[in-house]
Amino acid sequence: MKATFPHLLHLDIALGVLYPNLGVEIIIPPPITQKTIEIGVELAPQNACFPLKVTLANFVEGIELGADTIFMAGGVGPCRFGYYGPIQKIILEDLGYDVNFVLLDHPRYGVRPFIKALQTMAGGRVLSSRVIKVASLAWKVLRLSEDLERERRALRAQVKDPQKLDEIIEGALERLRTVDNEKTFQSIKEETMKGLENLERKETEDLIKVGIVGEIYIAQETKVNFNVEKTLGDLGAYVHNSVSTVEYVLHTLPFTRSREKLEAWKLAKPYLKRFVGGEGIDTVGSAIRYAQEGFDGVVHLYPFTCMPEVVAKSILTSVSKDYDLPILHLAIDEHSGEAGLVTRVEAFVDVLERRKKLKKRKLEVS
Amino acid sequence: MDLYLGVDVGSVTTKLALMDKEKNILASCYLRTSGDPIEALKDGLRYIEKRFPKNGKIKGVGSTGSARHLAGVVVGADIIKNEITAHAIAAITRVPEVRTVFEIGGQDSKLIIIRDGVVEDFAMNTVCAAGTGSFLEHQAVRLNVPIEEFGKLALQAEQAVRIAGRCTVFAESDMIHKQQLGFGKAEIIKGLCEALVRNFINNLATGKTIEDPIVFQGGVAANEGIVQAFRDFFQGKKRIIVPPEHGVMGAWGAAILAMEYAPQKTAFAGFEVVDRQFESRSFTCEDCPNACEIVILKEENDIKALWGSRCGKWTPATMEKKWKEESLKKPLEIEEEESLIKG
Numbered sequence: 001m002k003a004t005f006p007h008l009l010h011l012d013i014a015l016g017v018l019y020p021n022l023g024v025e026i027i028i029p030p031p032i033t034q035k036t037i038e039i040g041v042e043l044a045p046q047n048a049c050f051p052l053k054v055t056l057a058n059f060v061e062g063i064e065l066g067a068d069t070i071f072m073a074g075g076v077g078p079c080r081f082g083y084y085g086p087i088q089k090i091i092l093e094d095l096g097y098d099v100n101f102v103l104l105d106h107p108r109y110g111v112r113p114f115i116k117a118l119q120t121m122a123g124g125r126v127l128s129s130r131v132i133k134v135a136s137l138a139w140k141v142l143r144l145s146e147d148l149e150r151e152r153r154a155l156r157a158q159v160k161d162p163q164k165l166d167e168i169i170e171g172a173l174e175r176l177r178t179v180d181n182e183k184t185f186q187s188i189k190e191e192t193m194k195g196l197e198n199l200e201r202k203e204t205e206d207l208i209k210v211g212i213v214g215e216i217y218i219a220q221e222t223k224v225n226f227n228v229e230k231t232l233g234d235l236g237a238y239v240h241n242s243v244s245t246v247e248y249v250l251h252t253l254p255f256t257r258s259r260e261k262l263e264a265w266k267l268a269k270p271y272l273k274r275f276v277g278g279e280g281i282d283t284v285g286s287a288i289r290y291a292q293e294g295f296d297g298v299v300h301l302y303p304f305t306c307m308p309e310v311v312a313k314s315i316l317t318s319v320s321k322d323y324d325l326p327i328l329h330l331a332i333d334e335h336s337g338e339a340g341l342v343t344r345v346e347a348f349v350d351v352l353e354r355r356k357k358l359k360k361r362k363l364e365v366s
Numbered sequence: 367m368d369l370y371l372g373v374d375v376g377s378v379t380t381k382l383a384l385m386d387k388e389k390n391i392l393a394s395c396y397l398r399t400s401g402d403p404i405e406a407l408k409d410g411l412r413y414i415e416k417r418f419p420k421n422g423k424i425k426g427v428g429s430t431g432s433a434r435h436l437a438g439v440v441v442g443a444d445i446i447k448n449e450i451t452a453h454a455i456a457a458i459t460r461v462p463e464v465r466t467v468f469e470i471g472g473q474d475s476k477l478i479i480i481r482d483g484v485v486e487d488f489a490m491n492t493v494c495a496a497g498t499g500s501f502l503e504h505q506a507v508r509l510n511v512p513i514e515e516f517g518k519l520a521l522q523a524e525q526a527v528r529i530a531g532r533c534t535v536f537a538e539s540d541m542i543h544k545q546q547l548g549f550g551k552a553e554i555i556k557g558l559c560e561a562l563v564r565n566f567i568n569n570l571a572t573g574k575t576i577e578d579p580i581v582f583q584g585g586v587a588a589n590e591g592i593v594q595a596f597r598d599f600f601q602g603k604k605r606i607i608v609p610p611e612h613g614v615m616g617a618w619g620a621a622i623l624a625m626e627y628a629p630q631k632t633a634f635a636g637f638e639v640v641d642r643q644f645e646s647r648s649f650t651c652e653d654c655p656n657a658c659e660i661v662i663l664k665e666e667n668d669i670k671a672l673w674g675s676r677c678g679k680w681t682p683a684t685m686e687k688k689w690k691e692e693s694l695k696k697p698l699e700i701e702e703e704e705s706l707i708k709g
Binding site for chain 1: 450
């Protein structure tokens with residue numbers, strides 16, 4: 001069995017740590033490039049969500065490298081994510097690829113298929129102490145990769161040399177790929193954090209703070225969202241992203257709950273009580289949290305035609321009014337043009353800066 | 367006399383504005399970009415130079431428009447800003463109580479909401495050209511009406527023909543259909559103006575409160591037919607102001623931003639720029655499947671600027687190094703081949 005899986009930011013690093021230790025051979029699909037997007041657009045139905053197209057192309061590129069098995073997760077609720085797996089399976093079959101499609105659906109759709117899929121994904125192994133040990137290391141790697149990105153977003157506008165910041169983060173991520181024990185992991189973590197701490201800082205006063213909310217794939221995968229967080233950072237904004245794979249997994253698994261998400265759902269309650277699928281509620285709740293934490297603005301990233309996010313978008317209009325919080329909505333798909341997107345982000349940062357100055361002046365007067 | 371220069375290089379037209387310290391426009395021009403932004407920019411500079419006050423001195427330069435980065439490098443801009451900010455600041459300067467700005471240019475249209483002299487919200491239409499100047503121009507050519515006469519003709523019509531304006535292609539076929547039914551040119555043009563206004567409102571203004579005074583600017587604001595269609599749309603209840611300098615608002619805004627920025631020493635390259643030879647080259651990097659299109663702005667052998675490198679491996683320095691290596695490598699390859707042939 002040679003398995004491949006979709007990319008989602010640094011998921012490949014964590015799975016690359018996990019699988020060799022389980023004795024499962026995996027093929028990491030090539031990084032997402034323009035070619036990947038073109039493959040996905042060609043093969044998927046035109047009206048499908050953008051993440052379906054890109055992940056489908058990941059599979060195709062993985063198969064071309066020799067994969068014969070596909071690991072994919074399924075979704076819950078009224079979001080189309082639940083259909084990704086079945087549709088992708090049919091498309092791959094129609095293309096004549098002879099692959100074993102392993103779909104890990106939510107246990108609420110049947111505990112037995114869930115356990116069976118999990119077992120296949122674990123290389124047929126049962127829960128042994130070794131499996132647990134390896135899984136916990138991979139989990140830590142995933143966590144750290146997200147923490148590093150969090151640091152990168154926060155620091156880009158503050159350090160003198162952003163290129164050095166990128167070098168440290170990229171270097172650490174590369175080293176994480178080959179981690180096989182706790183000790184090396186800890187030393188990478190400590191060295192990187194120290195390196196980040198030692199980066200020379202600019203004298204910045206009162207950075208504008210921008211929060212990112214939106215759909216789990218588009219809001220996180222910098223290779224498809226035109227790296228909006230980098231653009232924001234280069235324009236001098238402190239950036240925080242509320243979307244995280246770690247929190248998503250925690251919230252989906254039956255025995256764990258994400259504290260962050262529960263909090264966001266509670267905040268969203270006055271506006272949205274029902275689960276609308278995907279990250280709809282999270283988007284609303286996280287935007288409110290950003291407003292309460294004194295962020296200057298929010299960027300909402302979602303795939304074009306994403307139903308839960310469209311619901312969230314119309315609700316965000318009232319959130320924006322009630323909390324006096326500017327929100328920039330960016331729908332992303334294969335037709336999005338980088339120039340128009342950058343112009344909008346630039347103008348949005350200008351709006352936030354001018355508002356901040358005006359607020360300060362008003363405070364001084366009163 | 368301290369002066370400030372603003373340049374706005376757009377997809378269809380290039381605008382320049384020369385401004386004094388009191389924000390008065392001393393000279394301005396509105397030219398066609400004609401696919402060659404550098405040449406258009408030079409023409410504009412020549413025009414401004416002719417009208418340049420004797421005791422004047424440029425203290426700051428701002429650039430905006432879709433080719434703002436290119437223009438900024440060529441003229442030597444102190445500040446490079448997006449079109450939305452530039453248009454907003456010009457509108458606020460012209461009409462301090464402005465609450466909404468409509469801007470319709472060649473390839474995109476913008477709606478800017480302003481409250482208390484600060485931009486509060488904006489929307490920009492870049493996916494579809496149905497509501498923009500290029501579309502109107504295209505239809506004017508099709509109807510064989512000079513674009514300058516277009517608006518006037520619309521005003522002569524007594525009633526409008528309803529035309530589907532959601533999409534350029536549909537609008538065009540609908541227009542042909544109406545022509546074949548026997549409607550007159552003026553009525554069709556009036557219908558087209560109304561379709562464009564509907565398209566603008568539907569695309570950009572959903573969920574936004576449009577309050578007056580509205581400042582209508584950009585090249586299309588010169589079209590009386592569109593202005594009238596906007597007035598009709600609001601049933602005359604909203605005050606719509608078309609400032610006389612509507613065409614160069616972006617350039618003026620860039621000049622104002624340059625003045626606000628107040629550089630210690632301007633980066634302005636001087637009017638001599640018109641005699642310098644710039645060349646833009648492009649190539650597709652094939653090192654990864656991203657296939658970035660790299661654009662290089664060259665002046666003789668100097669690389670002035672470089673755009674398009676997504677991974678950041680191409681900078682003027684690395685590009686120069688690559689060229690140097692290539693020029694060293696080339697004669698060597700030829701020699702090798704020759705020796706092969708001989709051997």
